[in-house]
Amino acid sequence: MDAPSPGALHEAVLAWYDDHARELPWRGVDATPWSVMVSELMLQQTPVARVLPVHAVWLERWPTPADLAAESTGEAVRMWGRLGYPRRALRLHAAAVAIVERHRGEVPASYDDLLALPGVGDYTASAIASFAFGQRHVVLDTNVRRVLARAVSGVEFPATAVTRAERDTATALLPDDDATAATWAVATMELGALVCTARQPSCDACPVAELCAWRSAGFPAHDGPPRRGQAWAGTDRQCRGRLMALAREAEGSVGPTSIEAAWAVEDQRERCLASLIADGLLVRVDGGRYALPS
DNA sequence: GAGTCGTGGAC
């Protein structure tokens, strides 16, 4: 079956979004470019439900980039809590510093300026420019990629990495005017997050089911390389996570007894401590103790 | 371009 027409897709998805969009703090009337930016960094590889409480605490405490920039990186890491990938907290802090230094404390509106900030890649720069500033950008996150793969290309999952053809498809579907393009971006993301989900899509509730190329093809199963899962038990990531949890929860520094109890394998433990220090997530203090950077 | 980097909920 041919790919659905852009006009039909737009109408169906935008109408659905108008009725089904979640009310999220970074979408509210009091959202700021900074609150949008904080949400985007937190949402990288992290579900909305877990971001909500941390985002609220962060914006209460650091309502502007300058407020965060004035803090220690260790405090940012501590307040990141258990969101995961704590280097994002460092990058957000570094981005706040850069915003103060280069942009007079205001989150920049241009894609290029955003892309130059730490922790901001193509997706995040496009998302901030689109959601916070109402600009027209291709916003290709995992949700949008899956929606387009199914509805337009007729396959269950997109390729591992973004392809040229995929970006061309998304570009061709982008509405012409800024405001509609921005709503289209958030609407397709929402559709992927709530309806066109990875494992059990709710096609019965999908506004584009009648237009969907994957559905009309009979839901062919994924035909690419196996999507490998992420190993966890016994990995450096697990070890680093344990060590960071110790440091976050400590009043001051953490001593060797706690550290050795947290991870028994010595060479791996030492390697991870070294990598955490290299990342700027930990510092070594006197007496073989470790702490969040002050 | 493939590996690495946390965490926890859902099924």
Place this chain on the structure above:
DNA sequence: TGTCCAAGACT
């Protein structure tokens, strides 16, 4: 129960 996966970035 173990597997999958969640608004990616960086090297």
